[in-house]
Amino acid sequence: MQNIKIQKKAVKLENEICKNLGIGNSTGLGMAPFIVNHPTLLNNWILCRETALKKIREIKKVKDKEIDIFKKCLRNSIKNITSWNTNSEYQLKKIKSLLYNIRKFIDYIENEFNFKTEYPFNRIYNWLENETCHECIEYVVSIMMEPYSRIVNPLISKMSSDEEKYFNIPTYRKVGELKRIIEKRYSNILSINFDKKENLKKFWFISKNKEEPRIANRFEEQGSNLEQPLAIARDIKKLHEKLLLQNDDQTIDHFLVYNSDLRHVVRRAFIIEKFPYSEIQDNTISEKVMPIDMLRLKLSFFGAVKFDPRSDKWLRICMFKGAPLPYELKEFDEHWIYNS
Numbered sequence: 306m307q308n309i310k311i312q313k314k315a316v317k318l319e320n321e322i323c324k325n326l327g328i329g330n331s332t333g334l335g336m337a338p339f340i341v342n343h344p345t346l347l348n349n350w351i352l353c354r355e356t357a358l359k360k361i362r363e364i365k366k367v368k369d370k371e372i373d374i375f376k377k378c379l380r381n382s383i384k385n386i387t388s389w390n391t392n393s394e395y396q397l398k399k400i401k402s403l404l405y406n407i408r409k410f411i412d413y414i415e416n417e418f419n420f421k422t423e424y425p426f427n428r429i430y431n432w433l434e435n436e437t438c439h440e441c442i443e444y445v446v447s448i449m450m451e452p453y454s455r456i457v458n459p460l461i462s463k464m465s466s467d468e469e470k471y472f473n474i475p476t477y478r479k480v481g482e483l484k485r486i487i488e489k490r491y492s493n494i495l496s497i498n499f500d501k502k503e504n505l506k507k508f509w510f511i512s513k514n515k516e517e518p519r520i521a522n523r524f525e526e527q528g529s530n531l532e533q534p535l536a537i538a539r540d541i542k543k544l545h546e547k548l549l550l551q552n553d554d555q556t557i558d559h560f561l562v563y564n565s566d567l568r569h570v571v572r573r574a575f576i577i578e579k580f581p582y583s584e585i586q587d588n589t590i591s592e593k594v595m596p597i598d599m600l601r602l603k604l605s606f607f608g609a610v611k612f613d614p615r616s617d618k619w620l621r622i623c624m625f626k627g628a629p630l631p632y633e634l635k636e637f638d639e640h641w642i643y644n645s
Contacts, residue, residue: 325626326626334518334520335518337599344583345580347583347584357460361426362426374452378643379448390613429445479555480554484553486577494541497542506591506592507520507522510533535589535590600620608642609622609623
């Protein structure tokens with residue numbers, strides 16, 4: 306715009322500076338409820354990722370070109386980690402651990418690992434799980450996908466979801482069936498003791514001024530009577546306790562006549578029966594809940610990098626850092642993200 310208005314005085318950025326700036330953005334709690342409120346969409350995102358990983362781990366023999374791409378992206382990614390700046394102690398610990406483990410992994414790949422063995426990426430994944438941190442595992446899994454557009458690209462069309470299709474509750478089904486679904490799919494949730502204050506310390510609500518999601522301390526702040534239905538773990542356990550008192554042959558419609566306040570989690574339980582990755586298997590109202598982890602999950606699927614938490618409730622990110630400029634689109638390195 307400056308160049309159009311006053312061409313003689315406008316100063317253009319060098320192309321390399323333009324590329325390395327990327328696009329900055331900040332986001333807050335509004336994104337966290339999104340992944341709770343869209344269970345089948347969340348499932349499809351995670352399922353596509355898991356499907357790609359499974360297929361890559363099942364490759365018996367890896368081609369030299371695929372090995373070269375993986376190694377190149379892995380080595381180049383060090384720059385991405387060492388240029389990752391934040392003032393957040395929470396994130397700094399993760400970055401430090403990631404850098405240490407990535408260097409450890411590179412040493413293993415360069416000096417010990419043999420790609421000519423059968424199912425090399427399966428061996429790599431097993432080694433990562435035994436020897437490195439969760440950050441490192443997720444980081445390397447992303448890089449493992451780089452040589453395999455033929456596996457990843459067909460999955461793109463499967464990431465969306467017609468959510469209304471799965472909204473109706475199958476009221477003809479039986480209480481015993483619902484109980485078994487919950488015990489199978491929410492086993493960790495059922496072990497949480499919600500009689501302890503630390504496990505129900507927070508509550509989610511919509512702010513009056515901006516009409517945006519907020520999270521507050523149930524025992525120190527007012528407004529818990531306006532709580533949003535985002536405490537899935539607590540409500541699932543409450544549902545299970547109610548189901549234990551019912552006859553297994555009772556139909557769901559009859560159960561809901563007297564327990565309509567649990568309709569939202571009855572629906573979710575029948576959804577997770579078909580969509581195993583549709584639920585966050587954690588307590589969203591615990592005193593230990595980190596909303597920024599929920600934000601990071603969603604943003605990672607959008608290609609966000611350089612996560613910079615400004616608190617436990619909002620963060621800054623960067624996108625398209627190192628991406629080709631318009632005049633470079635005819636010919637560019639498709640693995641540009643690892644060069645920035």
